[in-house]
Amino acid sequence: MNALAVTGGRVLHPDGRVSEADVLIDADAGRIEAVGEDVTAGREIARTLDAEGGLVMPGLVNGHTHVSMTLLRGYADDKPLESWLREDIWPVEAELTDDDIAAGAELGILEMIRSGTTTFADMYFSMDRVAEVVERAGVRARLGRGVVAVGKEEAEARADLEGSLEFARTYDGAADGRIRTAFMPHSLTTVPENLLTEGIELAAEDDLWVHLHANETTDEVEPIVEKHGVRPLEYAADRGALGPDRFLAHGVHVDGTETELLAETDTSVIHCPASNMKLASGIAPVQRLREAGVTVGIGTDGAASNNDLDLFDELRDAAMVGKIGADDASAVPAAAVVEMATSDGADAIGLPGGRIETGAAADLIVVDLEAPHLTPAHDVVSHLAYAVRGSDVRHTVCDGTVLMRDREVTTLDAATVMDRAAEHAADLVARAEE
Ligand SMILES: N[C@@H](CCSC[C@H]1O[C@@H](n2cnc3c(=O)[nH]cnc32)[C@H](O)[C@@H]1O)C(=O)O
Ligand SMILES: [Zn+2]
Secondary structure (H helix, E strand, C coil): CCEEEEECCEEECCCCCEEECEEEEECCCCEEEEEECCCCCCCCCCEEEECCCEEEEECEEEEEECHHHHHHCCCCCCCCHHHHHHHHHHHHHCCCCHHHHHHHHHHHHHHHHHCCEEEEEEEECCHHHHHHHHHHHCCEEEEEEEECCCCCCHHHHHHHHHHHHHHHHHHCCCHHHCEEEEEEECECCCCCHHHHHHHHHHHHHCCCEEEEEECCCHHHHHHHHHHHCCCHHHHHHHCCCCCCCEEEEECCCCCHHHHHHHHHHCCEEEECHHHHHHCCCCCCCHHHHHHCCCCEEECCCCHHHCCCCCHHHHHHHHHHHHHHHHCCCCCCCHHHHHHHHCHHHHHHHCCCCCCCCCCCECCEEEEECCCHHHCCCCCHHHHHHHCCCHHHEEEEEECCEEEEECCEECCCCHHHHHHHHHHHHHHHHHHHCC
């Protein structure tokens, strides 16, 4: 066995307990072999990661993003979703080249590895280029090409749909299984009924997952209620968009019937608190969804509506806004957001990981706890939700491979990636504003 040992720290166990323990990893299999106090005794260890003064926990799962949108970070702020997309974002996205998308993906994945995210779900275009970066950077992802029909001729929209299905079929299982895919219609209002139904039927024929934005703003809910006389998620269910291998981003404006529908169909929701606050979309009923038995993960959404991909920020935002939303300070507690960002997030998007236990995927991070803002440490789980930042992450491991050691990313060259992304971003904006 090619053994990697993470030693001298404390471990966050799946039940939320924290204890002193080492973690033994089979690096070739990408699996956790053992967790405990003596697991390295008498073993030949090829490499060691020092976890002294730190917490070993699952790599975080960013359940919904558009990673290449890092190029648009800070480009258009302080607007609601509709006008932000139509007036600012979509015109610039129309100028995006494949190379821009690759440069943005490198930047976003670099940022995620540095802040402790090993796994993400992504909807964008030129996804073959994103897949290439995922493979090289060593992370895990569920990827899909977004389908938008607004402003397009039927033939062009149909070609988009075909492209999304084709990408999903071709890349599922790529990068030694680290890449899984999904058919990704953008949302219930940007893809018309016939294309949505048809795409989902074709996806189901090939057992492909489905991911879309849903019930993000009231502007998205009203047209569906008006046109079809039912709530958006009832409409979605009738078109096959709900089920255990489907997950929705946002779920902000979800009523009681829709909550039941999500629970009954075992459909997961990815909560994106920062994006929902920034675009003033509303407050997702996370406490209610969880109480109903819906699996809820956490996502950053794109960097243009966040504006970073640091998932620790999102844990804090989720806990905070969850309380405001429920008008109850005990709602969405620390342990819940940690679960949402790890095991529940992995389950929501159907990827392995999210647990430090024997047999689980070796996707883990070491968080440095020796810092003024983390002292004293009465309750480590509280710190993860309310005080830890992405910059506290010391090591990142995915699929048994060390992606960052002592804050140095090993699979991407940080300086090169940042320079290239800044250059692509400047050229892109210049072209769009020409
Ligand atoms: N626009 C592409 C495909 C969609 S990719 C995913 C899209 O989601 C957009 N997006 C980013 N954040 C959000 C959000 O919060 N809600 C809805 N769409 C978003 C993003 O700008 C991107 O255009 C096409 O024409 O084929
Ligand atoms: Zn989104």
